[in-house]
Amino acid sequence: MSDYPKNEFPTDGTGENNLENLVDPLGRNPDTVVEKIDTEEFIVNMGPQHPSTHGVCRLLLKMDGEVIVDVVPYVGYLHRSMEKIAENRTYLQYIPLTDRIDYVSAMFCNHVFCMTVEKLAQIHIPERAEYIRVIMDELNRIASHLIWLATFALDLGAITPFLYCFREREKVLDLLEMVSGQRMTFNYMRFGGVSKDLPPEFIPKTKEFVEYFKPRVDEYEYILTNNPIFLGRTKGVGILDQKTAIDYSVTGPNLRATGLKWDLRKEEPYSVYDRFEFDIPTGANSDTWDRYMVRIQEMRQANRIVEQALESLPEGEIKTKTPTVFRPPKGEVYARIESTRGEMGFYIVSDGSTKPYRLKMRTASFSNLAVLPEMSRGWKIADIVAIFASLDVIMPDVDR
Amino acid sequence: MTKEKIVNTFQNKFPEKIEEIPFVGVDVAFEVESDLILEVCRFAKETPELGFDLLACLSCVDYIDHMELVYNLFSFTHKHKIAIKVSLPRDGEIDSITPVWNAANWHEREIAELFGMTFRNHPDPRPILLPEDWDEGYPMRKDWEGKDFVRLPKK
Numbered sequence: 314m315s316d317y318p319k320n321e322f323p324t325d326g327t328g329e330n331n332l333e334n335l336v337d338p339l340g341r342n343p344d345t346v347v348e349k350i351d352t353e354e355f356i357v358n359m360g361p362q363h364p365s366t367h368g369v370c371r372l373l374l375k376m377d378g379e380v381i382v383d384v385v386p387y388v389g390y391l392h393r394s395m396e397k398i399a400e401n402r403t404y405l406q407y408i409p410l411t412d413r414i415d416y417v418s419a420m421f422c423n424h425v426f427c428m429t430v431e432k433l434a435q436i437h438i439p440e441r442a443e444y445i446r447v448i449m450d451e452l453n454r455i456a457s458h459l460i461w462l463a464t465f466a467l468d469l470g471a472i473t474p475f476l477y478c479f480r481e482r483e484k485v486l487d488l489l490e491m492v493s494g495q496r497m498t499f500n501y502m503r504f505g506g507v508s509k510d511l512p513p514e515f516i517p518k519t520k521e522f523v524e525y526f527k528p529r530v531d532e533y534e535y536i537l538t539n540n541p542i543f544l545g546r547t548k549g550v551g552i553l554d555q556k557t558a559i560d561y562s563v564t565g566p567n568l569r570a571t572g573l574k575w576d577l578r579k580e581e582p583y584s585v586y587d588r589f590e591f592d593i594p595t596g597a598n599s600d601t602w603d604r605y606m607v608r609i610q611e612m613r614q615a616n617r618i619v620e621q622a623l624e625s626l627p628e629g630e631i632k633t634k635t636p637t638v639f640r641p642p643k644g645e646v647y648a649r650i651e652s653t654r655g656e657m658g659f660y661i662v663s664d665g666s667t668k669p670y671r672l673k674m675r676t677a678s679f680s681n682l683a684v685l686p687e688m689s690r691g692w693k694i695a696d697i698v699a700i701f702a703s704l705d706v707i708m709p710d711v712d713r
Numbered sequence: 714m715t716k717e718k719i720v721n722t723f724q725n726k727f728p729e730k731i732e733e734i735p736f737v738g739v740d741v742a743f744e745v746e747s748d749l750i751l752e753v754c755r756f757a758k759e760t761p762e763l764g765f766d767l768l769a770c771l772s773c774v775d776y777i778d779h780m781e782l783v784y785n786l787f788s789f790t791h792k793h794k795i796a797i798k799v800s801l802p803r804d805g806e807i808d809s810i811t812p813v814w815n816a817a818n819w820h821e822r823e824i825a826e827l828f829g830m831t832f833r834n835h836p837d838p839r840p841i842l843l844p845e846d847w848d849e850g851y852p853m854r855k856d857w858e859g860k861d862f863v864r865l866p867k868k
Contacts, residue, residue, distance in 0.1 A: 389842035397853055413865065433737055559766050562816035575789060646737035646798065647770065648784055660772050660783065673772035675785075683819045712842060 354382060357694065361390050367464060368708025369633055370682070372697070375414075379693045384686040385467055391712040399672035404430055404504070407669070412498035414674060415710040417460050420453040421652035422447075423502040428583065429648040429659040434641040439630040442506035443585045446521070448622045449489065449501065450584075451615040455526070456485040457653040458608045458615075465605065466537060469546050474536055481529055484522055489517055504639065506632030516623060523620045537605070547602040551688045551700035554599060554688040561684040562644050565655025565677050566611060567704060570596035570603040577651035589621045601703040608705070639665055654678050654705055678710035716741045719795060722763060726756055734798060739785065742796035750784075750799050751808040756784055757776045757797075758813055764788045765795070768810075771820035773828045779803065780828065784810070809835040827853035 360371040365531035369390035375383040395414065399407050411426045412419040424446055431438060438446075486496045491512055493499040501508055537543050553570040554562070568575060576593045578586040594610035596603025643665040649658035655677030662671040681704050689697050719741050723731045727729060730749060736742030745753050757765040765786040774781045784797040810817045810834040821832045822841040829851035832838065840847070850857055 383858060389844070392842040394852060400855075429738075557815075560815045562768050562814070564767075573789070644735060644737055645742075645783075645796075648738045649769070658770055658785070660770055660785070662774055671772075671774045673770065675770040679819065680816055683816065702789065 314481070352377060361387070364468075366520060367702070370674060370706070370708050370711070372685075372701075374694065374697065376694065381689050381692055381694060384680055384689050384697065386685055388682065388711050391408060391709045393709075393713065395713045396672055396674065399669050401668065404641065404669065407672075408502070409498065409500040412500055413709060414676065414713060415652070415657075415678070415707050416497055417498060417707060418453050418457040418556070418653040419499050420449045420501065421650060421657055423499060424450060424584075424649065425650045425652070425657050425659055427502045427504055428650065429646055429661055430641055431533075432648050433644055433646040433661060433663060434504070434635075434639075436474070436505045436635060437504055437633055439633060440585070440627050441629045442631045444622050444626050445507050445511060445631065447584055447586065447589075448619055448626075449492070449499075449507075449515060452485050452488060452519075452617045454615045454653050455612050455619075456482050456489070458612050459485070461608060461653075461705045462533060462605075465699075465705075466543075468698050468702045469543060470535065471540075471543065474533055474656045477529070477533060478535075480524060484525070486531075488515065488519055489523060491518070503632060504546075504635045506611075506630070508632070510631045516626070519619065523616055523623070526616050532615075534609060538609075544602065544695075546699050547605060547669065547703070548600060549598070550601045550696050551692060551703060552598065552600050553684060557687050558599075561687070562680040563655070563684050564680065565651070565653070566607045567604055567681055568655065569593065570595055570607045571599040575606045577649065577656065581649075583650055585622075588625070589618045591618050601699050604703040604705075610703065620701075631667065635708045638667060640665060649675070652677060654707065654710065676710045676711060676713060678706045678708075679713075682711050714849075719763065722760065723753070723756075726760075727753065736796050739794045739796045741797065744798045744800065747782075747799040747801040747805065747807050750782075750797070751810055751861060753797060753815070754784065754786075754810045754813045757795075762791075764790045766790070768814040768816045768820075769794070771817055771824070773824045773830065775803075775828060775853065776800075777855050780805065780830065782807065782824070782830075804829065804831075806831040806833055808833050811836055827851060829854065 339697040354375055354377050357374040357376050359374055361369040373385040373387065374381055395410060398410060408426060411422040414422045459478040459482040463475040466474035486604060489499060490496050492515060493501040499675065552572060555573055558568050558571050572595050574593050574595050577591055591614040594607050596607050618710055641663045643663055644661050647658055647660045649656050658675035660673040661669050664670040685701065690701050720731065720733060727749060730745055732744045734742050734744050757763050765788045767787040767789060769787045770785040775779055779800050780803055781798055781800045786797065788795040809821055811821065818837060819841060821835055822839065824830050825838060826840045826843055830862045849859055
């Protein structure tokens with residue numbers, strides 16, 4: 314679609330007929346070929362139950378023929394008012410709930426919540442716990458990107474990558490289950506460290522996985538990266554320029570695909586990320602293909618970090634003791650990490666009691682979804698599936 | 714830019730309107746009057762030395778006698794971050810900052826719906842998260858009690 318010369322489009326995406334520019338392949342006068350007719354804009358409802366909305370999101374598409382004039386996202390179908398629940402739970406009771414914010418990368422939600430509270434209460438975290446956190450985060454990043462790649466390819470009609478990705482994802486989930494006891498909602502981190510030490514089988518198994526996973530990424534690339542159908546559906550589609558992205562607070566791989574080399578793990582190192590060597594992949598054209606490529610590369614980098622962390626994993630304590638009745642000092646705090654989808658932050662107001670006075674989460678998907686109308690105007694209805702999927706939005710992360 | 718420089722830059726532009734407050738996790742935090750918020754935000758974004766191009770977070774806190782809005786800003790070019798706070802009465806009105814950052818659009822819609830704030834000149838003041846037929850007030854307020862909200866007996 315991107316290689317299509319612009320003036321051969323019957324419309325320019327503004328909803329007005331642009332028949333003056335229509336070039337007839339046989340060189341006839343357009344006025345005699347096509348009768349000038351007034352087309353009527355119409356509304357197409359997509360979702361809330363739609364396979365490619367990855368959850369329950371309703372998109373109202375204002376169409377002119379096959380071209381999208383405007384998109385109105387309707388969210389809130391998964392709103393559980395987690396911020397209100399937080400005000401009635403103790404800090405420790407709230408950790409399992411953070412798993413449900415973004416259930417495909419629950420470790421990050423655990424991590425950022427614990428980190429925010431630790432920052433406020435100035436709790437020291439033992440080095441081994443920090444390393445374990447990094448390993449868990451990066452394994453979870455691989456699992457999350459795999460599920461993204463699987464569903465993204467499936468939305469575009471490629472079924473094979475879906476099966477391949479789930480095969481590897483299951484191996485990652487086995488590793489995480491070995492440590493935390495859960496496949497997806499881990500409830501693993503605690504204030505001052507992690508809840509359990511790594512089991513002895515974990516390290517050899519993970520090393521095995523790291524070696525196993527390296528060629529697997531090439532395998533996905535072999536199927537998709539230069540596939541002409543895949544290129545036709547993604548290259549040049551859904552361009553999100555850097556200025557708009559920043560204006561809408563888009564972060565994470567979507568922002569890096571616009572060419573901005575920005576990653577909190579490098580720029581504002583938290584935990585022990587400053588000890589590892591890894592690259593920040595960026596895109597050049599900010600299109601759907603770039604967003605795909607950035608995530609593919611990120612899987613490789615995450616694998617690299619896991620490998621390094623396993624090699625330099627120190628011995629020692631896994632948790633600083635915190636009081637059973639935990640009362641952080643009075644104050645306000647905002648902390649953020651680089652989650653799979655971008656900047657994830659918690660803003661907590663503590664009044665010195667056992668429960669947070671106010672807790673607000675800044676989730677990446679919320680801002681990433683808000684930019685969808687800007688990206689999809691002027692594209693065809695089939696492209697919105699690709700564009701939406703490439704944003705990697707998780708609906709419970711939006712609605713909270 | 715250092716903490717003092719950021720505060721000085723704001724203080725020079727808005728003399729006697731900037732009051733520093735404690736806040737963990739940002740370089741500097743200060744409180745401004747609610748009428749000034751649009752001006753302060755525009756100044757924070759458009760001054761090259763400040764260059765706050767990212768609205769990281771926008772939250773609202775209910776303190777029962779008043780409301781507080783917290784704007785977490787961040788600059789990609791200078792890598793510094795601040796928090797701006799405004800306090801206003803419970804049913805108060807405040808200028809929407811959507812003209813400065815489009816990211817504020819959804820955040821403000823959420824706050825308007827859950828806390829009952831009014832944002833002046835908001836381009837799209839529809840509700841966002843709650844069901845369409847919601848008629849039980851503003852659930853994030855501290856004194857809100859839902860229809861099926863049961864308090865556990867105190868032991």
